[in-house]
Amino acid sequence: MIVLSNNDGCAVARTAEAKALGIRMGAPMFQIRDLCRREGVRVFSSNYALYGDMSARVNAVYRDFSPRIEIYSIDESFLDLSDVRPDQRGSLARDMRSTVQRWTGIPTCVGIGPTRTLAKLANHIAKKNPGLSGVCDLSDASVRAAWMARVELAEIWGVGAAGARKLMALGARTVADVASLDPRRVRQAMTVVGERLVHELNGHACLDLEQMTPTRKGCAVTRSFATRVTDLPTLLQAIAAHATRLGEKLRREGLVTDHVTVFFHTSPHDPGTARSVSTTAGLPEATNDTLVLTSAAQDAARRIWKDGYRYAKAGLITTDLVPLANAQRALIGGYDRERSAALMAALDACNARFGRGTVVPASAGIVDQRAWATKFEMRSPRYTTRLDETPVIRAA
DNA sequence: TCTGGGGTCCTAGGACCC
């Protein structure tokens, strides 16, 4: 089985069987379609609603085990176990793992270590060594040293392709080698990020548990089109849809922006002349009002539109986000915050209850989404969040 | 012949994460 990226573009998750068939990470679907058909590979679109809901359920279980938790990504969390006696951490981890399995059906691995980098390493070891039954505890220094000598440095959290090359140039090959490097030399090659990494591998924490998610600094909505877009009205519909989504994301976090960057471009894979353009529209006053964002973004897109190209992707990017309460009011050309807030709340409530896109601004135009809306043609049911997609059981 | 010594802010680009 494989799962595809947005727009059913590339294989981004593969079972062991799919990997054995030679399906590579990121393989374009159109290149492996025949193989999948021939070998009976089950192919699924991404199902973000399902992933988000299952993630929340798993984290709810974690919270029962440690109230001090950092949700790091959709499928990883850090838990503070410093109040748990070292000799009891392993059994707690096994208990947690089986509880998650029983209550959600999700298989997990647990890595334990004195720093976040070592916990990540422990998790990697747990995943790769079935004999450990999904739990690896690197609290003990001698146990740790033995494992670190057996893992290649490229597996270290924070070491990518460039970092791996630099560390090898310093003569390191394994994680243990990196831990024994002089932090100052690593800093010269990899800035302070590299120096922190060495300290973390030696059990000295440089990265704290971040229980409070800091308010985000930027927000983007960008999508490839289902098919190439060659006319302005279609592009403007996509821009309106992206602006609508952007407004939703900002409102959910109580943030506003006073400028939005619009971009669109042709595909780097297409023959012919490429075109990639962007422009930034300033707003009189920071806002998260969908109507304001939509018209500003559409105006900006009109300014840089040019016929004669087959556009593949468009997006909106905002930076310098500010909490609504801290946002400077405009002396001239502002908007009525109270009216806007009431209207947006009604809009969000409708769309939350009846599905995204139920109510959209008329300024977005008559919408025919088929040309540009992202493809999810093989999505599994949203079992846990949509009543009409729950499994049906019939008794004969 | 000779041309100071501090600061801050912004941006682009690189590197990394999931």
Added chain:
DNA sequence: TCTGGGGTCCTAGGACCC
């Protein structure tokens, strides 16, 4: 025909201030 979508952090260098 067809190739994903988000994020964060760090540094160097330019531009500016007094």
